[in-house]
Amino acid sequence: MSDASGTVPRGPRRVHKSFIALQTMKAWRQLVWIVVVEIGLVGSSRVPVYLAILGFVLLALIVGPGLAVLRWYRFTYELTARELHVHQEIVFRKQTFIPGRRVHAVDVSAGLVERLLGVVKVSVQTAGGSTEAPEAVIEGLTLGEAELLRGALLGMRSTGARPEGARSYSDATEQIAAPLNEFRGLLAGDPSEVGEPDFEYRLDTKGLLLAATTSGRTWIVLGAGIGFGSQALELFGGGAVFDRIGALGLVAGIALAAGLVVVSWAAAALTTVSAYLGFAVRRRGDRLEIERGLVEHQVVSLSLDRIQAVRIHQGFVRRLFGYCEVHVDTAGFSAKGAEAQQTHTVLHPFVRLDEAPALIDAALPGFVDRPALTGLPRRAMVRYVLRWAAPVTLAALLAGVLVPGGWGWLGLIGVWLAVFAGVADYSTAAWGLSRGTLALRTGLLSITVRCLPRRRLQTLAYSQDPLQRLARLASARAAIISGGSGRTVMLSHVDAAHAYAIRDWYDPGSQRGPAAG
């Protein structure tokens, strides 16, 4: 399938025949569920079960592959000088025409079976595309064809062969990940040369392991596990199991809970390793490529134009170690990763906080700068504490009055926690301005710093309620594009004079330099 010429052949082309097998398997996966349900229904009728099963098997053998062959036969793509044409569907023919200069991103991804075969799925996105789905999806391309198509669509010019020994794999996971990343499967064809990137970063073993062990997903996994487990138990009459858990006693119960947490932590770590093994960020000109994944391998491409903001996030555990992750907010559709990251893309899953700025500068040159952060005035602390403590106090008082025996007054302990939360919230909140960037820091246990370039801000607002007016405070709000819609980033209770300064900084009418901090 590989064309040594290094260009996409002219004329309509079909995808690789392995498409048929993959589609059939997909169809069967759906059929299995139907069959399970149907057997239940048939079981209650007079038709012998074996006959019914035979019928379904025949149906699956004929219908699944038959449809797949038809779909393969009727799916063609063609790259002309200016456009990508995709013709698809069996009965209701669908034709998609995408002008080359409208193409914003071409993402390549492959599941496990596809990786073994060396075929991939190519998603083509345009600027005006819907946020739900890419403009065109071509499944079953061999990797070689996909690379040629991608190169042609993105206008990437081959700059000759990769220099010998350009990559040296010194690191342990790189020795595993690199061959896996470069694993091309059975049918992939020759690699297509795209030249050296302007910037490349790879996640090393230490980073990967630390990222895995400190991922904040333990609790998500635990919640999902408990939810799924209890559903399953209920379905299969596991009431006895619940009774037995109830009879365990305190110590055994705590041990069980701790065991569950450890297992979830390990599972979260494993999924993180699987998602980020072979993680690499590359920049070629004005385009970023983010590559990652052990089983489901994907290469996401992002034009720098689409990036709207940078987010540096420190989860609580990572904050203790001085590490953070870096995300970007992008406009329009972006590939849904394993964890359904729809609107922001991970630029780096685990980097030392003090190395993050250098990474951002290298990956997104000139995108944001680093304004010095200013905290909020002392008088704002009252508002932050009240915001947390007022509802808790009210609830505690109600509980104290209503709960018999006076146990409700224990709720007042919560008030103290709320006060601490308010103080933490207050002391994290900060803002900073430089000539081109507004930075906002928020958070309680975890900390998020958003860097918003002035030229990407859509609107800027500040609001004041009467109490804020009295205390000369205001809340600043900046709106950016994120995914298909907008996102408003807010910092509450800034010194009113500073809120005005931020607004003046954004004002296109006043061409002043950085406003006084």
Next chain:
Amino acid sequence: MRPDPQNRLDSRAITVWSLTALLSVAAPLALGTAVCAVLWVLGVLDPIVPSIAALLTAVVAGVVVGVAPRVRYARWRYEVNDDEIDLREGVWIVRRTLVPLVRVQHVDTHAGPMMRRFGLAGVKIATAATVHDIPALSVEVADGLRRPHRRTRASGGRGCLTPRAPSRAGREGCTSRS
């Protein structure tokens, strides 16, 4: 800090908002009160219930019909100039928004039956991330904001929001109306 924007909404907005509030809030409340009164006459309810209902209706109706539209009108200010749209709105929480004209993607006017009856229209200004609504302007001013012509100096902020769009012959809107 820049001075507050200068232009007010059309003053007929007070009437429209009052009427709308009358129909949507006050009328159902009055109906409820009437039902209570009938039940009291029939001897089903204590007289205290209709009296409380009547009092409540009077207070709520007074606020939503009489006071709120006036305060809202008094607080609303907008201004459109060569570079930006400046909005100030809100009764309790006052919000001031700055929308650079280059960020504006499209401008719609909208008017329900009541608004049309009084010759009013609202203008919706959409950016890629947000939508802003100037709720009640006279139809002429609203059209002026919408039409793709560069505003004239004399229009006092009632300019067009899409200055760079191509102009079409025969649509000489957006001139001064003062």
